[in-house]
Amino acid sequence: MLSLLRLIKPNSLVTRTLGLALLAVVLAQGIATAIWYSESKQKELAGIQDASQSMANMFASTVTFFQSLPVRYRHIVLDQIRNMGGTRFFVSFNKEKLIVEPIEETRLKQASIQAVSSVLNQKLTKVDSISVDFSRPDNLRLLKNDIYLHDLPKSWAHHTLTLSPIDPPILVVQIELSSHEWVYIAALLPAPYVTLDDTVIAREQIVFLILSTTLLLGLTYLLMRRQVKPLKRLAKAANEMSMDIDQPPLAEEGASELVTATRAFNRMQQRIRRYVADREHLFSSISHDLKTPITRLRLRAELLENDTKRSKFNKDLDELEMMVKGALQCVRDTDLHENNAFIDLNEMILSVIEPMNRRVQVVAFVPVPMDPIVAKPLAMKRVITNILDNAVKYGTSAEVSIGVSDEWITITVDDAGPGIPEEKQEQVFEPYFRLADDDQGHGLGLGICRNILHGHGGDLIISNLPNGGLRAQLFIPPSLEV
Numbered sequence: 001m002l003s004l005l006r007l008i009k010p011n012s013l014v015t016r017t018l019g020l021a022l023l024a025v026v027l028a029q030g031i032a033t034a035i036w037y038s039e040s041k042q043k044e045l046a047g048i049q050d051a052s053q054s055m056a057n058m059f060a061s062t063v064t065f066f067q068s069l070p071v072r073y074r075h076i077v078l079d080q081i082r083n084m085g086g087t088r089f090f091v092s093f094n095k096e097k098l099i100v101e102p103i104e105e106t107r108l109k110q111a112s113i114q115a116v117s118s119v120l121n122q123k124l125t126k127v128d129s130i131s132v133d134f135s136r137p138d139n140l141r142l143l144k145n146d147i148y149l150h151d152l153p154k155s156w157a158h159h160t161l162t163l164s165p166i167d168p169p170i171l172v173v174q175i176e177l178s179s180h181e182w183v184y185i186a187a188l189l190p191a192p193y194v195t196l197d198d199t200v201i202a203r204e205q206i207v208f209l210i211l212s213t214t215l216l217l218g219l220t221y222l223l224m225r226r227q228v229k230p231l232k233r234l235a236k237a238a239n240e241m242s243m244d245i246d247q248p249p250l251a252e253e254g255a256s257e258l259v260t261a262t263r264a265f266n267r268m269q270q271r272i273r274r275y276v277a278d279r280e281h282l283f284s285s286i287s288h289d290l291k292t293p294i295t296r297l298r299l300r301a302e303l304l305e306n307d308t309k310r311s312k313f314n315k316d317l318d319e320l321e322m323m324v325k326g327a328l329q330c331v332r333d334t335d336l337h338e339n340n341a342f343i344d345l346n347e348m349i350l351s352v353i354e355p356m357n358r359r360v361q362v363v364a365f366v367p368v369p370m371d372p373i374v375a376k377p378l379a380m381k382r383v384i385t386n387i388l389d390n391a392v393k394y395g396t397s398a399e400v401s402i403g404v405s406d407e408w409i410t411i412t413v414d415d416a417g418p419g420i421p422e423e424k425q426e427q428v429f430e431p432y433f434r435l436a437d438d439d440q441g442h443g444l445g446l447g448i449c450r451n452i453l454h455g456h457g458g459d460l461i462i463s464n465l466p467n468g469g470l471r472a473q474l475f476i477p478p479s480l481e482v
Contacts, residue, residue: 089187
């Protein structure tokens with residue numbers, strides 16, 4: 001179960017598809033059930049009214065028949081009818097109205113009572129009162145208020161008033177013929193209305209809905225997982241391509257749309273690989289071709305007799321050579337031809353600041369518990385070293401901290417330097433742009449660091465601290481995969 005919960009992420013395509021399928025099933029079943037319930041209950045109400053009216057006519061005929069008999073013969077005829085089994089309901093003459101413990105109110109019960117009462121009131125006009133209700137077999141009183149159905153012999157009423165194991169409710173009609181003379185009639189409703197069941201959805205229907213919905217969601221989950229696998233491989237390949245362009249082409253499989261997307265990705269990767277190779281070849285050619293004319297110009301500059309002109313000539317050549325070397329260094333340092341590996345950022349930062357803190361502590365850092373990340377070790381170490389070197393060089397001291405969240409691992413470096421004017425905080429990432437007046441650098445370091453982090457899917461952002469100093473934040477995604 002836990003592994004299934006890990007696979008099903010709230011925002012994943014599989015989870016959203018399952019949620020949509022579940023919503024569709026619930027809505028479809030709800031609408032279908034509402035329509036079915038409305039139509040079936042209308043038919044059921046009409047049916048139970050007809051059945052109840054038919055039984056009421058029989059009751060009325062029975063009462064009319066007994067009313068036509070002399071009083072002293074009524075019990076004799078009633079005993080003969082019982083012995084011959086000539087009736088489908090129990091009839092008795094009582095001296096009082098028996099107590100009836102009614103069942104819970106339902107629409108079917110009210111419809112049956114109203115139908116029976118209506119017919120009896122219409123047919124029997126010479127009676128004092130009519131009472132109609134339903135009772136459970138266990139609470140049914142017969143003959144007297146202290147005699148229950150289960151107290152009588154089985155042959156008296158059990159065969160006509162019980163239907164084991166259902167034990168449905170029993171219709172009880174009591175008609176007052178005169179003072180202390182009541183006709184008591186008890187009967188079961190005919191099938192399929194015998195139980196007066198008014199349940200919207202039966203237990204069997206609920207089980208069927210659960211099984212069918214589970215089967216649908218299970219098949220949808222398996223189908224979506226199978227279709228999403230190529231999409232996950234495509235996303236992983238795109239992430240790895242951003243750090244290493246030399247990746248094998250993806251297998252073109254899955255739905256036709258995924259095959260088309262995979263084919264387009266393979267072609268794009270091939271074009272980018274050719275572009276990078278052409279770029280490397282171009283810069284290598286430029287570096288090789290420029291070395292010869294620069295050397296030749298230096299030799300010719302030495303032949304100049306004017307010292308001032310010779311000095312200016314050599315200075316221009318030095319700047320030209322520095323620009324060529326800087327461009328080649330930028331290309332070489334941002335080229336991430338390096339395998340991914342697991343990196344412990346705490347150990348890497350400690351290894352970088354150790355030589356800086358040998359005489360006196362200039363970099364403060366407290367390691368934090370965290371999982372290793374997957375990145376290119378040399379490239380990441382180059383970034384951390386460059387940022388800390390700048391912090392110590394221009395800010396004399398620095399504080400390093402690591403923050404971990406679901407989206408980013410953030411390395412924050414705060415120094416005690418003068419900071420950088422806000423209007424120039426983006427310019428410092430441009431090649432050859434330097435704020436310092438010294439000649440110890442080419443103005444390429446921050447740009448290279450940001451490009452390396454971009455290649456890992458992260459970023460580098462700098463800002464001034466409120467109380468002075470510069471803050472450099474390195475954003476690294478924690479979910480890189482090997």
